[in-house]
Amino acid sequence: MDVQSSTPGVVLKYVVSPNDFTRAGEASSNVKNILKQMGISPDVIRKVSIAMYEGEINMVIHANGGDITVTITPEKIEMVLRDDGPGIPDVEKAMQAGYSTAPEQVRSLGFGAGMGLPNMKNYTDEMKIDTVLGVGTTVTMSVYIS
Amino acid sequence: MTIQTLTEKLPVSILSEGDLSRQITKVFCCDLLSIAMSKAPADCAWVTVMGNVNTLAVASLADAACVILAEGTVLEEAIVEKAKMQGITVLSTTQPVFETALSVYRLLES
Numbered sequence: 001m002d003v004q005s006s007t008p009g010v011v012l013k014y015v016v017s018p019n020d021f022t023r024a025g026e027a028s029s030n031v032k033n034i035l036k037q038m039g040i041s042p043d044v045i046r047k048v049s050i051a052m053y054e055g056e057i058n059m060v061i062h063a064n065g066g067d068i069t070v071t072i073t074p075e076k077i078e079m080v081l082r083d084d085g086p087g088i089p090d091v092e093k094a095m096q097a098g099y100s101t102a103p104e105q106v107r108s109l110g111f112g113a114g115m116g117l118p119n120m121k122n123y124t125d126e127m128k129i130d131t132v133l134g135v136g137t138t139v140t141m142s143v144y145i146s
Numbered sequence: 147m148t149i150q151t152l153t154e155k156l157p158v159s160i161l162s163e164g165d166l167s168r169q170i171t172k173v174f175c176c177d178l179l180s181i182a183m184s185k186a187p188a189d190c191a192w193v194t195v196m197g198n199v200n201t202l203a204v205a206s207l208a209d210a211a212c213v214i215l216a217e218g219t220v221l222e223e224a225i226v227e228k229a230k231m232q233g234i235t236v237l238s239t240t241q242p243v244f245e246t247a248l249s250v251y252r253l254l255e256s
Binding site: 021022024025028029032042046049050053054057109110111113115116119122123 | 177178179180181182183184188196198199200201203204206207208209
């Protein structure tokens with residue numbers, strides 16, 4: 001993790017390792033702890049934790065990892081999840097609850113229920129997906145503090 | 147009800163001991179982690195048969211009070227160690243999921 005402190009925001013940077021389910025969630029846990037120390041309300045922390053963990057898991061399953069930048073300002077927490085994966089062919093379909101392209105091995109771990117992107121959308125105030133086939137995907141999510 | 151009380155009243159063994167004085171206010175059952183992640187209420191006893199390292203991540207991020215592994219689900223030693231390091235209470239029981247959750251519910255209601 002790399003922490004850059006610039007007033008008025010705090011910027012946290014993480015690298016998500018590919019195909020490593022044992023480490024997935026470390027970035028989200030770290031952000032959760034930092035937000036707790038900053039006295040952010042539990043509701044906001046929960047939303048950020050869920051959205052970011054789902055995003056992290058997606059990066060592990062589908063995109064050979066990537067990087068995450070979290071910017072915390074007095075108004076909001078913004079998460080930018082960037083990967084160099086295959087891209088999402090049909091975003092609308094991927095956003096449908098229950099639709100999943102996760103392999104069987106991933107399902108046996110308790111994931112791949114097609115809830116990742118819908119959860120990310122439901123638990124954030126803003127979400128934007130920029131995806132290019134064969135190039136990668138960037139998901140930008142924001143949760144407002146007030 | 148505290149986790150300590152639960153361990154005294156139900157047939158569970160402690161695999162990893164976090165803060166046993168923590169209060170349990172609800173009980174929740176689910177094995178799909180994405181659903182557990184979004185629906186498990188904070189301070190719940192989460193009953194599941196999904197015993198892997200991601201269970202710990204979800205328990206921590208959803209702020210569950212403890213995890214109860216039902217049906218005698220076994221946790222690898224390395225995962226138990228990780229739970230201990232993170233202060234996550236993980237209990238184990240040979241009872242089925244429904245019976246376990248029902249027992250916790252009855253204790254919470256009594």
